[in-house]
Amino acid sequence: MTLRQVFPAISLTTRALCVGRGEQVLAPALALNVRPGTGLLLRGPNGAGKSTLLLTLAGLLPPLEGAVSYEGHDPETGPVQHYCGHRNGVRPRLGVIETLDFWAALNGRTGLAPAAALARVGLESTALLDAGYLSAGQQRRLALARLLVSRRPIWLLDEPSAALDNQGQAVLASLLSEHLEDGGLAIIATHDEIAVPGLATLMLGARQ
Ligand SMILES: Nc1ncnc2c1ncn2[C@@H]1O[C@H](COP(=O)(O)OP(=O)(O)OP(=O)(O)O)[C@@H](O)[C@H]1O
Numbered sequence: 001m002t003l004r005q006v007f008p009a010i011s012l013t014t015r016a017l018c019v020g021r022g023e024q025v026l027a028p029a030l031a032l033n034v035r036p037g038t039g040l041l042l043r044g045p046n047g048a049g050k051s052t053l054l055l056t057l058a059g060l061l062p063p064l065e066g067a068v069s070y071e072g073h074d075p076e077t078g079p080v081q082h083y084c085g086h087r088n089g090v091r092p093r094l095g096v097i098e099t100l101d102f103w104a105a106l107n108g109r110t111g112l113a114p115a116a117a118l119a120r121v122g123l124e125s126t127a128l129l130d131a132g133y134l135s136a137g138q139q140r141r142l143a144l145a146r147l148l149v150s151r152r153p154i155w156l157l158d159e160p161s162a163a164l165d166n167q168g169q170a171v172l173a174s175l176l177s178e179h180l181e182d183g184g185l186a187i188i189a190t191h192d193e194i195a196v197p198g199l200a201t202l203m204l205g206a207r208q
Contacts, residue, residue: 008072008073019064030066034185041189043201050189053204054157057081079152081154082107092132107152110151114145117148120148120175136163157189160188176196
């Protein structure tokens with residue numbers, strides 16, 4: 001993989017990070033260092049804490065202990081990350097193209113134009129439909145297109161391949177490869193194979 005470093009060189013690091021729910025510790029003392037151009041897969045059985053760790057890295061859940069930092073990030077430049085959770089964030093009565101336009105207006109028009117992002121995920125023929133009419137896999141593709149209309153160096157993705165067919169999984173792998181080649185980084189919770197070479201793996205354990 002050739003690194004172009006289009007993004008600022010930002011690393012995600014954690015110090016003695018302990019994540020959990022309430023008093024339930026799911027992952028203790030995590031010392032992560034995810035560098036520009038690299039990706040980390042979070043693996044482990046249902047309930048192991050993969051989503052909880054992603055939410056904590058995204059700043060949407062407080063850590064039980066320790067801290068997350070984005071070294072090299074200038075807060076003045078705006079948010080550093082995209083968090084893409086289990087839910088697709090699709091409003092059923094909003095059009096497909098309007099959905100992307102909404103996200104671009106909210107997160108910044110720093111990436112592809114909505115029509116180009118739709119084409120990139122193979123949804124160009126659905127542009128004028130209400131998003132609620134899309135199939136499960138198409139809605140997932142639309143959620144992935146959201147990553148493209150606003151450029152952010154860190155992608156935190158929870159089960160991004162859920163409901164995707166083989167071609168959709170290939171699109172996801174290609175989006176991830178390009179993002180890493182641009183010097184971005186990605187942390188991905190998944191039970192599936194992600195066809196991107198060189199990804200590291202963090203295995204989280206089952207809850208007691
Ligand atoms: N809001 C909550 N309050 C209390 N416990 C919760 C809450 N949300 C999740 N949990 C618990 O935290 C544990 C970890 O859940 P999490 O969703 O992080 O697992 P996961 O590894 O992502 O699982 P999966 O592979 O099924 O997606 C589970 O036991 C779950 O029941």
